[in-house]
Amino acid sequence: MMALNLHGVGDLRYEEVPRPERKPGEVLLKVKAVGICGSDIPRVFSKGTYHFPTIIGHEFAGEIVEAEDSALVGRGASVFPLLPCGHCEACNQEQYARCANYDYYGSRRDGAMAEYLAVKQENLCLLPEGVSYEEAAMSEPAAVALHAFRKSGVGQGDTLLIYGIGAIGLIVAQWAKAAGVKNIILVARTDDKVEFAKKLGFSLAINAKKEDLGKLVEKVTEGRGADTCIEGTGASESWAECICLAKPGGRVVCMGNPLGGMSLPQDTYWKILRKELTLVGTWNSSFGSRENDWREAVQAMQDKRLDLESLITHKFSLDEYKEAFALMHERRDMYCKVMFVM
Ligand SMILES: [Zn+2]
Ligand SMILES: [Zn+2]
Known part of the structure; x- marks a missing residue:
């Protein structure tokens, strides 16, 4: 062969x-x-x-x-x-x-x-x-995305920020939409990715290099901050932004493979403490008899929750x-x- x-x-x-x-x-x-x-x-x-x-x-x-x-x-x-x-x-x-x-x-x-x-x-x-x-x-990226989405803890009426508009980020956004998450903010640093996300129906996609991401989060959450931010790029700057934009008591999911060492400015680190954020890692997907992201993923393909x-x-x-x-x-x-x- x-x-x-x-x-x-x-x-x-x-x-x-x-x-x-x-x-x-x-x-x-x-x-x-x-x-x-x-x-x-x-x-x-x-x-x-x-x-x-x-x-x-x-x-x-x-x-x-x-x-x-x-x-x-x-x-x-x-x-x-x-x-x-x-x-x-x-x-x-x-x-x-x-x-x-x-x-x-x-x-x-x-x-x-x-x-x-x-x-x-x-x-x-x-x-x-x-x-x-x-x-x-x-199925694999869909299961990986579901695994990350489960760690986000968000549901109906919440605001989820996803940093990174790749396949996984967009599938996380689809899971979020299916779960009734109110505001799904997708962040990239190039126009073509933002346009692609908008074409798929995610109107809150934004190019953070050109537009003010902080303002957008403030506007859609009426100043509260995002319930959860998922870092999907593996870059220190976007990790820092996720920490800054999460609400007090909110959550940051670390999903992106790090491009190198990850570091935070002192002020940003303080925000983890002062806002009492929860930082949670996600890796791969579940394939067990009780929790199985794969079975859920193919089911969602069939009933069109995922496109x-x-x-x-x-x-x-x-x-x-x-x-x-x-x-x-x-x-x-x-x-x-x-x-x-x-
Ligand atoms: Zn892979
Ligand atoms: Zn083992």
Whole structure:
């Protein structure tokens, strides 16, 4: 089969590799759609994977073509890409994202930018009727966004500020809208992202470089401040703004992967104390028997609480990988989700 195999930093090859064999407990998936995650860019161009070569790709959906349980054959599924150790304390609590010793499709072991992938049956998230492979390939970002949204604690009538208009930020905004959050303020530092968010119906999208974000928050909350701010960029400046714009007793959710060391001016740090803010981290998503962000995400795709297809700005076939990666790496165009469709 053909696959995108990473042989070293900057050395991604579209090449023939052996088709994976299904082991006991696994199903063979024919990959139908796989997104390029923001994290795949440093993976390919600067940081690499844990070993080489590795087939990358961890946001995907496909059709089950071989399984122990014949009832599964022909079904569509997305796949929780994390393979927990199963023995640590986090695993015992079904908090797999906190597992200390996990494996991962598409970074620690081969992933889905290939025609086929054998995956653990217990990692399948079966698709309900009417959910397309393309939207299902966004189950991972949708689950990550839901996980973050749950940590925000906001609900009907509240104000949520989301710093960062990428795919995750926009999906958090969709979860918030579905939950009846009154004011959803989306913040970016470029006009094209703001325009994209507005086109999706988020009228409170703002370019913080050009417009006064503080004034907007003051206006829509009548001076109270945002109930929760979600930092989704991993930059110190936006983290500081989130802390400044949260209401007294409010919350700041740290979601963005840090670009480097994170630091705060003294006055901003004081605001955490004086306003008695709650700072909370969010990581990955839940895939347990009780709390399962994935099942909720595919359900929301089916009942249209989420509109993920609008977020797919670019589609490519696997052999067009150079163009697809360059688009994101060199920011050749405004993009939200870039996806390989097979
Ligand atoms: Zn990802
Ligand atoms: Zn574990």
